[in-house]
Amino acid sequence: MNSHYSVAVIGGGQAGLSMSRLLRQRGVDHVVFERDRVGHEWRTRRWDSFCLVTPNWQCNLPGYAYQGDDPDGFMVGADVVDFLEKYAASFDPPLLEGVEVTRLRRTRAGVFALDTSAGRTTADQVVIATGPYHAPAVPRIAERLPAELVQVHSSQYRNSGQLPPGAVLVVGTGQSGCQIAEDLHLDGRQVHLAVGSAPRAARRYRGRDTLAWLDEMGHYARGIDEFGDADEVRLRANHYMTGRDGGRDIDLRAFARDGMRLYGHLRAISATRLDFAGDLAQSLDNADAVAEGIKDAIDRYIDSAGIVAPAEARYVPVWRPDSSPSVLDLAASGISAVVWATGFHRDHRWIEVPIFDGRGYPTHERGVTGCPGLYFLGLPWQWTWGSGRFAGVAQDAAYLSSRILDARRQRFTDEVSWLAGTPTETYPQVEWWAAA
Template identity: 35%
Template sequence: MSGVLDVVVIGAGWAGLGISHGLRRSGVSHVVLERGRIGETWRSQRWDSFHFNIPRVLTVMPGDHYDGSDPEGAMTRDEFVGMLEGYVSRNSLPVQIGESVTEVTPDGANGYHVRTQSRMLNARNVVVASGSLNRPRRPAVSQRIPAFVRQIDASDYRSATALEPGAILVVGSGQSGGQIAKDLSDAGRQVFFATSKIGRIQRRYRGRDVVLWLVDCGLMDIRREEFVLPSGAIPGRPLQGALETISLQSLSAQGVVLLGRVASVDGKVLTFAGDVAENVRFADENSATLRRKIDDYIARNSIVAPPATDDPAEVVPPKIPFPPITSLDLETSGISTMVWCTGFDGDFSWVKVPFALGADQQPSHVDGIGAASGVYFAGLDFASTRKSGTILSSIDESRTIVGHIVRRLGQL
């Protein structure tokens, strides 16, 4: 492709494809570059039994709507990839697969050079849609784990059968950690689960999928400024099962051994904080608060909904070791694998544009519109609201970023 493109979009996941759809509808010349296949992250960084936490009726791309027979069902990993592939085909989106971007630099004339392994493209605007959850984070203690224990990240986990025989220690009790711990336990593996203070969301409440209530209540539209902590950190997404409610107590009831937060390692021995009961209580209180907000919304709007009933996963008594396990010998416990579910950030080192990244080497932007003119970021976790970083944000995000690009092109 010769000449100067109006836009180069980097990444063909839901975020990049949503932007591409908006650009095509606006008549903006562009190309989408994808390092692997369409939806590569969903293909290669999700486990085999992965299901979406968001119901099918809301798992839709810009311009689409759900008309199936299972609106509150959970889409599988492979179904989602198929949906993205169909979206590209139906909308004739200009996706170039197998082309990894190695560098983005200014061209000295209000545009950018976009280099791949095989060519260089020139663009007036660049949309980085590679996501902010592609580089696993592990605590420093991981570097001192003995070599006989295999360490993997949540993005590397595929199934229980793919792991070596032995017990597994899952570290991190957010969405991925809880779902992986359950997947392993369901497969009959011995699981130790290092927990922390993270909220919890039921799968269903008062006759509906909870995410539908969250969207209707406006809780997913809460602005980032309202929930960011004084330290600048953002609380992790609550533990939520895709097919059913998952709680720390329900995991313990099926044999998962609950531990506190990982504190340190000395040789073969890991030490943990004695905070398991506190972590269970924190998640319980978080869930109860959310239920009250939904109840208030139902009452304020005079909505006819079934009465609240107890969720078995929430009321089952927790089986907490007494006294709490604060020391664990990895060898004598038979632990062969540790799965780190301790979060991700984005690798944007290849975006070599002044002011595009902050001191932390993460995107500098407001609502996806970069501090560097003509650079945009799509699909970032918690970029603007609670729904940012999920497909729930794709329509709003595409409208905002594409609208800004069109206005900028009109000024060049």
């Protein structure tokens, strides 16, 4: 590890590697710190049947796109790891695997000091590409469950056989919760599912993948500045669907029709008694309304563009709750395990730079923070829907790489001006440049 770099990139996932590819292309000396190894999150925090929800054709990183023979398919976890490893091998980034950055601060000299598990270094500019999913979020209410009950977070779930025999309670119906509930259901387990407010979308409509229609409609090119409620947009749950077995809808009503037990959101726990809110019907109706609203937009686009596309009947609910169950007794229901599909917390405690709002979210404009030389890359809705995905991170990386180059040019100009009349010993910021 060098004592100083022009740019330090923290995180060696798709975001960090994308930035490295562009910096190398533009001749900028830099380093990429990866706490574990390339593809670690995809290796260790996904269940066995996991696959992407976005189609393979959306996997398009700088200088490297999906090269398989199934662009409309959905890569499984091992394929995603292979994709990232081959991407890294394609340009040989200056990658330090197994090196964790434990502290980041800005010095009075205007450079960034990084404490790492391999020692200390400095950098003129820093790109934080660690994503938003750092620490599993398990609500404190989980502490009230009986000690003998097995509890796992969605990031720890692998397959049904990992859990003891018996029924399973899944809490949360974002993409992970719905897909894990389906995985358990298909394996013959009795599943109890606490349903949240996440919306859903149809996998296909009128002859194409819904995401293909939305891409053609320009939906994924919309910047966050086009929304009046940008903060709320960034916090919205993703629409649930799946790429499993070639891709299909996730219909919680169909699960219930086939024996899964659905409840409203979990409200309280007392001994072995769980209390749920009475909002199940409303949550299901709202999720369906979002899915049908997307279809409405696709219909309007097809009509306005004069596209010939097959007609398709609209969704008809296959099950409705007669009443929303409000109580579940763990012992009587035979529940032996709980899967908490309740998301993640951000953990930026190692960043000692005042750039966060009251909720701990980094304040930025397209990834550019208020601290000169400090950037974020790979955040959900950093600029577009695809910012936190394979689909849009390349665009964000290109934008930030241009800003990094602009800052380097400005720094060079300022330093030359200072050097013209100021000895370097009184201007320590430029000693590295003078030595070069």
